[in-house]
Amino acid sequence: MTVERVERVLARVQDQYGTISVLEVEDYRFLEFGDAIEQSCVFTADPSWLEYDYTRAMLIGALCHEAPESALFLGLGAGTLTQACLKFLPLEDVEAIELRPDVPRLAIEYLGLDDDPRLYIRIGDAMELLNTAEPADLIFVDLYTDHGPNAAHLAWRFLEDCQKRLQPGGWLIINQWAGDDGKPLGAALLRGLYHHHYWELPVKEGNVILLVPAELDQTLDLDGLKARAEALAPRLGYSLQPLISEIRPAT
Secondary structure (H helix, E strand, C coil), X not given: CCCCCCEEEEEEEEECCEEEEEEEECCEEEEEECCCEEEEEEECCCCCCCCCHHHHHXXXXXXXXXXXXXXXXXXXXXXXXXXXXXXXXXXXXXXEEECCCHHHHHHHHXXXXXXXCCEEEEECCHHHHHHHCCCEEEEEECCEECCEECHHHHCHHHHHHHHHCEEEEEEEEEEEEECCCCCECCHHHHXXXXXXXXXXXXXXXXXXXXXXXXXXXXXXXXXXXXXXXXHHHHHXXXXXXXXXXXXXXXX
16 A cells, blocks of 8 residues: 655745755655755754765765865755764854745754854855855855756856855865766767866766865865765764765866
């Protein structure tokens, strides 16, 4: 006998960009944009738990840095990745830029986003506010609408400016859609912009996470990354090693 899962609508608001909904199904809550386009999934017992591989892959990107002190999130969503980074990394200053004012409000009210004193949230367009953000050791680009990737994901100047906002030794982590060939959307643009000097991590949800270093002479310390992930596994409650094994140089 199949037991049907009950979906409850906890909140639904309308803004100039469309509808934002918060839904609950058993132990999980979901942030959705538009017509049932899921943006974030939160395990209510632990809002820092990363349910999906693409968020775990973005955490792997953060672990490319040995000891990050600052992070910038372009796109907040429910804040699960932000909370995981605050919990598991030695961060002192974290800034998030979110386009829609209701998103952080709903994240705090329904999705377990903590009022952490290290976290500063600004409302506005990341493409306009990027150059007013403090340089950071880690920069995350995760700008999706209910129609797919934001134009910023393929905007040369914006992606170039993201890399320029990194501190020396920093890492830019981009959540990009994959095409039918398994390569990231805009692969030719990315290869030209970053001189083929970045790494890709494909995940089962159909995304490719890009790991872009601040400088051309900066390399990915795979052994160090594996060691940091292994040390973190007991606290995370899952292993990142299967995903790390999928990392490939840009092709």
